[in-house]
Amino acid sequence: YDREVVVAEWPSKKICHCLVSTSASSEHRVWADLPDSLLHLIIALLSSFHDLLAFTGTCHSWRAAVFSFPSSIYAFVFPPLHLKAGLRKANRDYGTWYYLLSNYKWRLCDPVRTDLSLRRLAPRNAPNYMRYLGCSYGHLIFSCLEHLLLVDVYTGTKVKLPKLQANSGCAIYCGILMAPLSSSSSCLLLFSKSSVFQWQVGTNSWTEYPLVSEQFFIQIVLFKGQMFAIDFPHTLKTISLAPHPSVQEVDVVWGEDIVVGLNYDPWLVVCGDMLLMVDLVDDLISNGTFQVFCFDSSAEPTKWTKMEKLENWALFLSLDRMSPTFSCMNPERWGGKSNCIYLPSVSKDSDEPWIAVELGQAVYSTSRSNSYILGGRSNQLESLWVLPSLVYGVRQ
Known part of the structure; x- marks a missing residue:
C-alpha cells in the first residue's frame, strides 16, 4: 500500500x-x-x-x-476534537452513494480551546468520487468501487490501499480498523451484506470471507476485545473473526418500563468498563429526549438497564452512526459538563458547532428551529467527533 x-x-x-x-x-x-x-x-x-x-x-x-502510554491502565480525560465537514464548491453526486472527495474540507476544533482550529482539505489527487464508510483511530475511511483510501483527519496523510477484487454486486457499506494503523496487528475490515473483507496492515491483498447477516449493521464498536454491532431494529450482535467470521445475536432482555424510540437508530458508546446504548425518544410529550441503557452481562439472561444519570461522565455522539462515539470522565476538568450528551449541530441558523444536552432534557426547542440530523447513515462526510491518530500512539 x-x-x-x-x-x-x-x-x-x-x-x-x-x-x-x-x-x-x-x-x-x-x-x-x-x-x-x-x-x-x-x-x-x-x-x-x-x-x-x-x-x-x-x-x-x-x-x-x-x-508507550498503557491505555489499558490509564485513560485520556480530555474530550475528542470536533470535525466540521463542508464543501469548497457545489457538489455533484455520482449515483446516490458517492461524492466528489476533492471538494471536501473540514475544520478541527478543540472544545477546550475553541479559539483555535485547524483547517484541512481532502487529498487533491485522490479518486474522484468516494463513499464515506466510517472513521477509526483518527482515520477517515473512503471507498469507490475497488478503490480504498484512508485519510488522517489531523495531518491530511493519505494511505492508498490495495484494490479490492470484489464482484460488481457487492456493495461495501461500512469499515472499521481493529487497531491503530501503526500496529503490526492492525487490520481493516469492510462489510457488505454477504461478505467481510480483511486487509492486514503491510500486505498487498484482501481476504474475503462469507458473512451471513440478515440486516445491515448500523454501528460497530470494540469493547473488551469483542466486536459488538447493532442493527435494525435495535438488535445487539457480536462479530467473531476466528476460527471464521460469524455473527451471533445477543439475547438481551428489555425492562418492561423501557420505551424504545421510534424512527431513529441508537448509538453504542464504550464508557469505561460499560457498554451503553443511547436512544432518542421523539414525540410531542418528550420533545426529543435521550435515554441511556447499560449492557448488564452479569445478569441471567443479559439485559439493558436504564440509567437515570451518567454521574461524572459525558458522552459524545456523532451524526453518522458509523462515525465514532466517545465518553469522557470528569469533564469539568476542561470546562465541560457531567451527565451531558454532546451532539454536533447541523443548524444553519446556529453559530454553535455542537450542543450539550443534559440527560432527560429536551433536545429540541419548542419551536424546533434547530435542525439535527439523527438518521443512521448518510454515506457522506458530516460533522463528527474524533481523536487524532497521535492519541493512539501512532508515529508520524
Missing part, C-alpha cells in the same frame, strides 16, 4: 517552554530522563489535545512516553 506523508502542526505557538529558558545541561537531562512511569501519570492528567501536543513536543523521551 502507498502512504503519503504530510507534516502538520496546529496553528499556534508552542505552549510548553520547560526546556527553553534553562541554560544548564544538567537540568535538561533531569527533564529528559524522567521515568516513563511518572510521565504516564502526567499524560493521564492532560486536559486537552493541545496539552498532548505540547507534551510530545518537549523532547524525544517525552514523545516516546506517549507511544
